[in-house]
Amino acid sequence: MALIEDYALLGDLHTGALVATDGSIDWLCLPRFDSPAAFAALVDAPDAGRWLVAPAQGGTCTSRRYVDATLVLETEWVTPEGTVRVLDFMPPRGLAPDVVRLVVGVAGAVPMRSVLGLRFDYGRVVPWVRRQGDQILAVAGPDAVRLRTPVPTEGRDLTTVSEFVVRAGERIPFVLTWFPSHEPAPKVVDPEQALVDTLDFWTSWSDGGTPIRGPYRDAVKRSLLTLKALTYKPTGGIIASVTTSLPEQIGGPRNWDYRYCWLRDATFTLQALLSAGYLGEAKAWREWLLRAVAGDPADLQIMYSVDGTRRLPEIELPWLSGYEGSRPVRIGNAASGQLQLDVWGETLDGFALARDAGLSPSTDAWDLQVLLMEHLEGAWDKPDNGLWEMRGEQRHFTHSKIMAWVAADRMARAVRTHRLEGPGKRWEELGAAIKTDVLQRGFDAERHTFTQSYGASGLDASLLLIPRVGFLPPTDSRVLGTIAAVKNELTEDGFVKRYETTGSGDGLTGGEGLFLACSFWLVDALNLAGERAEATALFERLLTLRNDVGLLSEEWDPKSGRQLGNTPQAFSHFPLVTSALQLHVGRGHHSNQPIRH
Ligand SMILES: OC[C@H]1O[C@H](O[C@H]2O[C@H](CO)[C@@H](O)[C@H](O)[C@H]2O)[C@H](O)[C@@H](O)[C@@H]1O
Numbered sequence: 381m382a383l384i385e386d387y388a389l390l391g392d393l394h395t396g397a398l399v400a401t402d403g404s405i406d407w408l409c410l411p412r413f414d415s416p417a418a419f420a421a422l423v424d425a426p427d428a429g430r431w432l433v434a435p436a437q438g439g440t441c442t443s444r445r446y447v448d449a450t451l452v453l454e455t456e457w458v459t460p461e462g463t464v465r466v467l468d469f470m471p472p473r474g475l476a477p478d479v480v481r482l483v484v485g486v487a488g489a490v491p492m493r494s495v496l497g498l499r500f501d502y503g504r505v506v507p508w509v510r511r512q513g514d515q516i517l518a519v520a521g522p523d524a525v526r527l528r529t530p531v532p533t534e535g536r537d538l539t540t541v542s543e544f545v546v547r548a549g550e551r552i553p554f555v556l557t558w559f560p561s562h563e564p565a566p567k568v569v570d571p572e573q574a575l576v577d578t579l580d581f582w583t584s585w586s587d588g589g590t591p592i593r594g595p596y597r598d599a600v601k602r603s604l605l606t607l608k609a610l611t612y613k614p615t616g617g618i619i620a621s622v623t624t625s626l627p628e629q630i631g632g633p634r635n636w637d638y639r640y641c642w643l644r645d646a647t648f649t650l651q652a653l654l655s656a657g658y659l660g661e662a663k664a665w666r667e668w669l670l671r672a673v674a675g676d677p678a679d680l681q682i683m684y685s686v687d688g689t690r691r692l693p694e695i696e697l698p699w700l701s702g703y704e705g706s707r708p709v710r711i712g713n714a715a716s717g718q719l720q721l722d723v724w725g726e727t728l729d730g731f732a733l734a735r736d737a738g739l740s741p742s743t744d745a746w747d748l749q750v751l752l753m754e755h756l757e758g759a760w761d762k763p764d765n766g767l768w769e770m771r772g773e774q775r776h777f778t779h780s781k782i783m784a785w786v787a788a789d790r791m792a793r794a795v796r797t798h799r800l801e802g803p804g805k806r807w808e809e810l811g812a813a814i815k816t817d818v819l820q821r822g823f824d825a826e827r828h829t830f831t832q833s834y835g836a837s838g839l840d841a842s843l844l845l846i847p848r849v850g851f852l853p854p855t856d857s858r859v860l861g862t863i864a865a866v867k868n869e870l871t872e873d874g875f876v877k878r879y880e881t882t883g884s885g886d887g888l889t890g891g892e893g894l895f896l897a898c899s900f901w902l903v904d905a906l907n908l909a910g911e912r913a914e915a916t917a918l919f920e921r922l923l924t925l926r927n928d929v930g931l932l933s934e935e936w937d938p939k940s941g942r943q944l945g946n947t948p949q950a951f952s953h954f955p956l957v958t959s960a961l962q963l964h965v966g967r968g969h970h971s972n973q974p975i976r977h
Contacts, residue, residue, distance in 0.1 A: 381704060382406065384626055385927035385943040387422075388444065388453050391609035392470035395477060396622035398422060398947075399453060399468050401441050401928075403434030410523065410558040411477050413612060413619050414639040414685055418525065418558070420503035423625050423709045424700045428503030433466050433481045433554065435459050436491040436543065446929055449601050450582035451609055452575065453929070462488015464546055471574040472581045473613070476566040480574050481554040485546040492546050494554060497539040498525055502697050502711070506538055516540055517565070524561035528568055529554040590657030590977065594964035599923055602930035603953040604656050607649050610950050612686035616664025617641040617672070618649045619686060621934070621946035627706035628935055628945050632890035635706055637713050638946040640692060642683045643669070643723045644767060645950050647730035652957035654737040655975040662734050669727070670744055677755035682720045682769075683713065692716040718765040719774065724756040725783025725790075729849065729972050732790040735798060737974040746794075750802050753791045757810060760784035761817075766833075767842055768878055771887030776834040778822035779842040785814040786849050790972060815851070819858075828861035832879055839869055841876045841898035844905045850970040854908035863905050873938040874918060875899045893935030893944040896922065900955030907959070908968030919959055932956070 382400035387407075390397040395415070398407040406421040408431075421430035434441075435457045444455040452469040463486040471478055483492055498507050500523045507520035515528040518540075527533070531544040531552055546552055553571035585608060592600050611618045620642055625635035646665060653661045672688035673680050681690055696708035731749050735741070766777035788811035795804030821834040832840035843862050847854035870877045876898040881891045899922055906915035926932055927943070932952035934945030961975040962968050969975045 384933050384947050388929045389948055390470045392473045393613035394473050404430050404432040406430045416501045418498055418500055423703050424503055429497050429499030432495045436493045449586035450579050459490055462490045464490040469578045471578045476557050476559045478569050479556045480571045483546050483552040485548045485550040487548050489545050489547045492544055494542040495539050519561050524559050526557045526565050596960040600957050600960045603956045606948050606953050615687055616668035617686040618646040620645045621949045623946040625709040626703050626946045628892035629890050630704050631706055634892055637711050640683045644726045647726040648954045649950050650730050652954040655961050662739050677751040682723045683716045715769040721764045721780035722767045722783035724752055725786035728787040728790045732972040746800055756787050772885040778830055781818045782851050785811050829865035830862045841878045844901040847908045848904050848971050876902050893937045895935055896952040897955050900959045903959045907962055
């Protein structure tokens with residue numbers, strides 16, 4: 381079984397595939413990020429669908445890398461018979477999704493094997509497969525897949541197997557294409573041309589941002605490419621991750637479906653993309669948001685599907701055994717029905733940032749911001765589920781209230797400095813009232829720290845964001861006290877937990893790993909407070925947790941030294957970008973300021 385950090389990402393801005401170091405694609409949803417998986421071995425076993433292309437002797441590759449700043453993956457095996465590379469990629473989407481695997485002989489003559497086991501509907505449906513000339517066609521229900529390759533294929537144990545030898549200088553392609561089963565098969569792509577197109581697409585996207593300099597350039601570029609790969613091109617929606625149910629603790633039940641657009645995650649992603657000069661993505665995000673949240677602001681959801689669908693019922697898939705036995709495997713996400721008050725603040729903060737970063741104004745966008753703010757005026761003092769989406773009793777989360785202050789502050793500022801129309805004075809007064817409330821009820825004067833919720837003693841790493849959002853100055857003693865308390869009580873091996881799960885009342889059993897985003901937020905809080913050396917040291921340790929191709933999942937287990945949770949995770953890659961850029965420029969920035977570097 382592959383480790384979570386064994387996976388590299390392929391993507392075509394509609395969906396994504398995960399390839400393990402043994403050459404097996406173990407996860408692929410077709411045709412869209414949140415469609416049923418055709419390869420679900422990731423959360424079960426090879427029987428649940430996968431596609432292996434590797435030397436016949438099997439085993440982990442010798443090395444792999446992405447080709448320059450692209451999502452073309454090059455996996456190399458040095459074997460006793462010779463050396464072979466497999467180039468894996470998903471070409472920019474034409475009419476249909478394709479996965480291309482190009483086997484390239486480098487030296488000697490290497491016996492190779494391809495084993496394709498398609499299992500539609502998350503491992504459940506074995507398609508009917510028939511041969512048509514040099515291609516095979518697999519059909520079941522709404523799904524059809526065509527595999528085209530010049531090497532012979534044969535059916536074996538409900539899989540399609542090719543055994544062949546690749547010699548130095550030879551290039552042997554496999555092209556897999558999905559299409560709706562009721563439609564004619566799409567035109568076959570030329571694999572070599574598709575390679576050129578894919579390299580061009582990613583290279584020109586990567587060159588399109590503000591040039592990144594400094595020691596963390598490569599890490600930042602890889603994170604930006606990963607964030608871009610998590611955007612759904614037709615709508616501009618940004619998903620949290622391509623996977624569902626990779627566990628927050630091996631064997632545990634905290635396994636969630638992240639193939640959706642959280643307003644919180646998308647706004648943070650926007651901070652990273654805007655700081656890197658990607659205004660086009662910011663515009664697409666704004667359009668997506670305007671469409672998704674249209675309607676009564678009271679009905680705002682914290683998350684939507686990539687096309688803005690609201691209903692995301694959470695169900696368990698009992699036939700899947702889970703990643704290393706971590707059950708249940710879930711699709712859909714019940715958090716979509718929760719009240720998470722921070723989302724208003726993050727969204728309005730995102731709009732403020734976009735304004736200052738030079739995104740052209742839009743009347744619709746301002747009207748929406750006013751409606752959101754007006755709704756929050758009547759809702760900010762309610763108990764909620766908080767940004768960690770706790771499933772226990774609702775309460776007054778300090779972070780949620782701080783983000784309500786952010787909303788009021790950004791809106792009052794927009795009226796004041798951008799001359800936009802609205803009751804600026806009223807919002808200023810509201811901001812002041814929320815601040816007083818937080819300072820009185822969310823701060824434990826005896827321990828000199830902010831607390832997770834009003835009147836409670838537990839801590840919460842989201843409070844590290846206080847200086848970044850500008851709620852208090854970074855060297856305010858209450859901020860420094862909170863940083864010290866988090867470091868003392870919420871860290872393990874220097875990395876940060878989001879909160880202590882035991883006794884937290886989060887409504888869930890089991891525990892979880894250290895949360896990577898919170899560790900980056902500690903970097904930012906230290907950087908803002910002038911502790912640059914400590915911030916840099918922690919940031920550089922965080923970089924060592926990335927896998928061989930620069931990817932991070934959501935969490936880290938310091939005991940086993942393994943990544944945990946869904947992968948790759950936007951919530952880990954966007955703070956990598958914003959922390960790195962702030963370290964590059966030598967000072968911290970507020971969340972609504974573009975990081976000019
Ligand atoms: O751990 C409990 C919750 O975990 C998920 O939420 C987390 O991921 C979200 C997407 O990245 C992020 O926005 C949120 O802040 C995180 O807590 C899961 O989606 C929830 O259903 C679950 O309750």
